[in-house]
Amino acid sequence: MKSQPEFPESLGRLSSIPRVRFFDGPTPLEPMPNLAKRCGGARLSVKRDDAMGMAFGGNKVRQLEFYLGAAAGQKADCVLITGAVQSNFARLAAAGARKLGMECHIQLEERVKKSDPGYRNSGNVLIERLLGATLHSFPEGENEAGADRRLGEIAEELRGQGRRPYIIPLAPGHPPLGALGYVVAAHELLGQMVAGGLSVDEIVVPSGSGNTHAGLLFGLRALGAKVPVRGICVRRDAASQTLRIRDRCQAIAKLLKIDAPVNDEDVILDDAYLAPGYGLMAESTASAILTGARTEGLMLDPTYSGKTMAGFIDRAKAMGAEGTLVFLHTGGTPAIFAYEKDLLGAIEMYGG
Ligand SMILES: *Cc1c(COP(=O)(O)O)cnc(C)c1O
Numbered sequence: 476m477k478s479q480p481e482f483p484e485s486l487g488r489l490s491s492i493p494r495v496r497f498f499d500g501p502t503p504l505e506p507m508p509n510l511a512k513r514c515g516g517a518r519l520s521v522k523r524d525d526a527m528g529m530a531f532g533g534n535k536v537r538q539l540e541f542y543l544g545a546a547a548g549q550k551a552d553c554v555l556i557t558g559a560v561q562s563n564f565a566r567l568a569a570a571g572a573r574k575l576g577m578e579c580h581i582q583l584e585e586r587v588k589k590s591d592p593g594y595r596n597s598g599n600v601l602i603e604r605l606l607g608a609t610l611h612s613f614p615e616g617e618n619e620a621g622a623d624r625r626l627g628e629i630a631e632e633l634r635g636q637g638r639r640p641y642i643i644p645l646a647p648g649h650p651p652l653g654a655l656g657y658v659v660a661a662h663e664l665l666g667q668m669v670a671g672g673l674s675v676d677e678i679v680v681p682s683g684s685g686n687t688h689a690g691l692l693f694g695l696r697a698l699g700a701k702v703p704v705r706g707i708c709v710r711r712d713a714a715s716q717t718l719r720i721r722d723r724c725q726a727i728a729k730l731l732k733i734d735a736p737v738n739d740e741d742v743i744l745d746d747a748y749l750a751p752g753y754g755l756m757a758e759s760t761a762s763a764i765l766t767g768a769r770t771e772g773l774m775l776d777p778t779y780s781g782k783t784m785a786g787f788i789d790r791a792k793a794m795g796a797e798g799t800l801v802f803l804h805t806g807g808t809p810a811i812f813a814y815e816k817d818l819l820g821a822i823e824m825y826g827g
Contacts, residue, residue: 533806536658661694
């Protein structure tokens with residue numbers, strides 16, 4: 476694996492951890508003047524991690540650079556991953572695996588109570604089938620340990636057939652390699668903020684597995700930046716997510732072999748946008764998706780970036796004309812086709 480001497484020493488052994496490259500960074504940091512006008516004149520920017528060259532992009536591309544870097548290092552010939560039916564991670568794991576000449580097994584968990592044909596067959600699922608991934612189903616949605624166990628059994632079967640599987644783990648307790656992708660992103664974003672003369676008051680990000688939130692926060696603090704990072708809960712409540720992010724920061728420190736630069740107070744979470752639950756739209760989600768589209772031409776999804784935008788808009792309004800905020804757009808673009816029914820309902824409600 477090529478070494479990457481570009482990272483400063485304060486990021487520990489980041490440069491020597493195996494990584495493959497799936498996009499040409501940096502992703503754009505763009506101003507959002509029309510949205511800003513709607514929000515009382517704050518200075519607003521969007522970090523476009525939805526704009527990457529592999530299979531519609533998104534935050535999992537950065538995470539997979541490290542997971543599949545490890546897979547390639549172990550000479551794996553297939554990759555296994557588990558997620559919700561409309562998991563963006565699974566779609567991008569399948570694309571990344573193909574780029575590296577590997578196959579992909581995807582276990583789809585029944586995490587979201589939605590049965591319409593669009594949700595089950597379109598969006599990410601359609602892309603996974605185009606990529607020729609093998610799809611397995613898991614009947615439960617809130618059983619991370621059980622889902623991991625079943626994935627382990629599939630890997631065992633594959634080993635029995637002479638294959639060399641690599642499992643991408645999602646549950647806590649595994650080294651969070653994916654979070655390193657967002658330590659890299661912190662370095663990239665800081666460079667853009669400095670170059671653009673942006674003194675940022677807050678960065679707003681979605682907080683799901685926590686790899687994005689923890690990685691970005693950790694990277695910023697390790698590089699000496701004190702800018703607050705606000706996580707918008709998309710999967711579980713703020714209390715449990717706070718513990719998860721703190722744990723994950725400790726685990727990143729271990730991986731990089733440096734002292735954790737993140738304090739307990741640095742971990743900020745907001746679960747006001749989570750209801751009615753993971754993968755389900757609230758009215759505020761629908762409104763934020765349409766606002767993003769109709770002010771800045773952004774495509775936001777119902778599970779992650781739409782809920783995060785709802786939180787971002789409220790923060791921008793609260794800070795007023797003096798505020799400078801960055802929205803991290805983590806992608807999820809193909810999911811809009813899986814949520815066609817819900818989104819048509821939203822369009823009907825809001826007009827247009
Ligand atoms: C997975 C995902 C998230 C959540 O990121 P985590 O690193 O799991 O917290 C946010 N946005 C999109 C589009 C995603 O696919």
